[in-house]
Amino acid sequence: MKTKMIFCIMLLVTASTAGCLGFLEDNKEVICEVLPAGHEDDGKLRIISYDVLALSDSMVEQFTNETGYEVEFIKEDDAGGILDQMMLTKNAQQADLMIGLDNTYLQTAIENCLLRETGFTSNDNYQNISSSALEPYSGPLAIPFDQGPVCLNYDENFVDGDNVTAPTSLWDLTSEVWKGKAAFPSPVTSSPGRSFMVATIDYFENDEDDTTNAFDWWRAMAQNEAIFTSGWTEAYETHYTGGYGEYTTGHIGDAHITVSYCQSPGVEAYYAENYTHSTSLVLPKATIQQVEYTGIVNGAANVPAAELFIEYLLSPEINAQMPENNLMYPVLEGYELPETNGYRYHSDISTENSDIEIATINNNMGSWLSQWQSATE
Secondary structure, eight states: OOOOEEEEEOOOSSSOOSSSOOOOSTTOEEEEEOOOOSSOOOSOEEEEEETTOOOOHHHHHHHHHHHOOOEEEEEESSHHHHHHHHHHTTTSOOOSEEEEEETTTHHHHHHTTOEEOOGGGGSGGGGGBOHHHHSSOOSTTOEEEEEEEEEEEEETTTOOSSSSOOOSSGGGGGSGGGTTOEEEEOTTTOHHHHHHHHHHHHHHHSSSOTTOOHHHHHHHHHHTTOEEESSHHIIIIIIBSSSGGGGSTTOOOOBSEEEEETTHHHHHHHHTTSOOOEEEEOOTTSOEEEEEEEEEETTOSOHHHHHHHHHHHTSHHHHTTHHHHTSSEESBTTOOOOOGGGTTTTSOOOSSOOOOOHHHHHHHHHHHHHHHHHHHO
């Protein structure tokens, strides 16, 4: 089989470049080879994703009915698990399509040549993707399919405005009233946790105190007996008192604030007939826009099916269903959260997100994670 070579010059110049895109510093040149299929093409489409990806059965069945391609999912715990698995099987990939890497993981995948170009950038629907979704990355190696701001959520039954007031600074969470009552998913193993850690770095770089940084705050939170979990589900479902977890088996309910999405209170209301006692803390720079991507795996056996699924996922009919199916915002312009049961009403709008560039995130992530672990151990 003749192998095609792609030469990708990745420049950190703007949020939009041409060709095989990336955002590397120092004009670093990355040469990627389009790999032969890592597994046999048996006509199925194999998708690697995270285990809580909530595309409905009917949505997947509709794709199969329309295209003839059966779909098989390879599920990992989180975006980090997707990246780890793709790295482990780099020379013999088992999936054709990736769904779920976000803007804190994507650049690593690009640098390691884990993705190959898709032709979707010439599709009419690509032109309808919102600027916020294209801001972190706008090239042909990955296509945004949903988005949402990561922020702190707190329980209004605890923060009642009289005995406890809403924090006006992240430092407020280091006070006695919050001792042992905050739960954070680890940035090492959780994509929302990683996104929030990045937001705290930007937050403390832009506050008025030049003598402290994000890791001083994380250290103070650890000293204030914050709860650290491996993933979002454990932090939100098991420990957080303001969400649906209070109705589940194994709920501990010892945290009144945690990391989730600014639309999570809206999701709670949507599934509880317009009732929720959870709300978002939208401090400037303490929120960050998470964008989730889909892309063709370098080493895919069924590229045509992967291309069709990208088109399907970004069609207006399907992308408009992201709020109900994956609990995130659509990326296509003109589509919003539904108003049903207070979904939109209870979904807070972040006023000033962290704006750290994807290259800066990628180039510093190893150091940041090391500092975070040292601060919280």
